[in-house]
Amino acid sequence: MEFKVNNKEYALKFGIKFIRQLDEVYKVDYQGLEFGMGVNLAxxxxxxxxxxxxxxxxxxxxxHHTNTPKQSKIESAIEEYAEIHDGLSTLFTELLDEMGKSVMVKDTLKDFQEKAVKTK
Structure with a gap:
């Protein structure tokens, strides 16, 4: 999957670096211990x-790219995407689909989805 930021197409990769970065953003504190829950919470x-x-x-x-755009550029690109596509629904769907295809992420998502169904 590619996403355009500041008129440049960037290939998205859902590997270890992706997981580590999300774990830094999405953490859970359980009795003083922090756990990265990036993929699940994302x-x-x-x-x-x-x-x-x-x-x-x-x-x-x-x-994974050597020169990555700043967060403000990514935010602007998402807003531009929403304007062009009359919303973000297709982007949400595409990201979820692509994450589900990743050999590094698909088992985590499948397990998470199965556990979520059992708790209903």
Missing amino acids: YINLVQKNPTALVEVIKAGIS
């Missing part, structure tokens, strides 16, 4: 169509 936020999650997921997805 997934929840994308399913709930939270635009700030788009920023974090795209930023993490392009983190």
